[in-house]
Amino acid sequence: MVKIIIFDLDGTLYNSTEVYQKFAEAAYYTYARIKNTDIEQAKDIIEKRREEMRNEKGFAVPYTLALLSFGISIEEWHKENINYFNAGDYLKRDEGLRSILVRLKEKYKLAVFTNNNRIQTERILEALGIKELFDYIFTYENFKRIKPDPEVFKQIIRALNFKPEECMMVGDRYYVDLLPAKEQGMEIFEVKGPEDIAHLLNFL
Numbered sequence: 001m002v003k004i005i006i007f008d009l010d011g012t013l014y015n016s017t018e019v020y021q022k023f024a025e026a027a028y029y030t031y032a033r034i035k036n037t038d039i040e041q042a043k044d045i046i047e048k049r050r051e052e053m054r055n056e057k058g059f060a061v062p063y064t065l066a067l068l069s070f071g072i073s074i075e076e077w078h079k080e081n082i083n084y085f086n087a088g089d090y091l092k093r094d095e096g097l098r099s100i101l102v103r104l105k106e107k108y109k110l111a112v113f114t115n116n117n118r119i120q121t122e123r124i125l126e127a128l129g130i131k132e133l134f135d136y137i138f139t140y141e142n143f144k145r146i147k148p149d150p151e152v153f154k155q156i157i158r159a160l161n162f163k164p165e166e167c168m169m170v171g172d173r174y175y176v177d178l179l180p181a182k183e184q185g186m187e188i189f190e191v192k193g194p195e196d197i198a199h200l201l202n203f204l
């Protein structure tokens with residue numbers, strides 16, 4: 001029986017082409033600054049690498065992994081994107097989502113589990129007006145590992161002190177959020193964005 005619902009953040013609790021675009025720009029900027037190139041060169045290099053990695057892995061890779069493949073650490077990337085923009089500036093309160101989460105919270109504990117950093121995560125959750133609804137917020141800083149690394153799923157289950165089958169992972173990327181959760185014995189629920197979260201009310 002599910003006792004806790006664990007949500008991915010980006011593309012799951014909000015969808016925003018503006019925020020996505022800003023993260024992309026921040027990644028080009030980070031590469032350009034650290035490797036001493038101009039922004040256009042950085043963009044070509046990073047997008048080419050993402051394409052190669054996508055062909056190799058079979059799924060679209062986040063900027064974090066593309067930058068990591070050039071030796072740019074996750075810590076450096078987070079520091080740069082935190083300074084580059086405030087993701088909360090591009091989002092607004094989502095009353096529909098909030099009311100669904102409030103209803104889910106009557107029955108379940110709620111958590112966020114994201115590869116994003118603590119500062120951008122809090123900016124986003126505050127802008128959406130849902131931050132205080134979560135009992136747990138796991139960001140990169142908690143375990144210093146990123147999805148789909150199976151180890152981070154194990155550590156979360158341990159930290160929560162629930163059985164895997166009592167945890168439901170909700171996410172928009174099957175290979176990143178859901179397959180590794182399923183492999184640990186968690187329940188999974190795929191969404192295309194926040195508009196699908198309402199379906200959880202029927203499912204649970």
Ligand SMILES: [Mg+2]
Nearest residue numbers: 008010011172
């Ligand atoms: Mg996502």
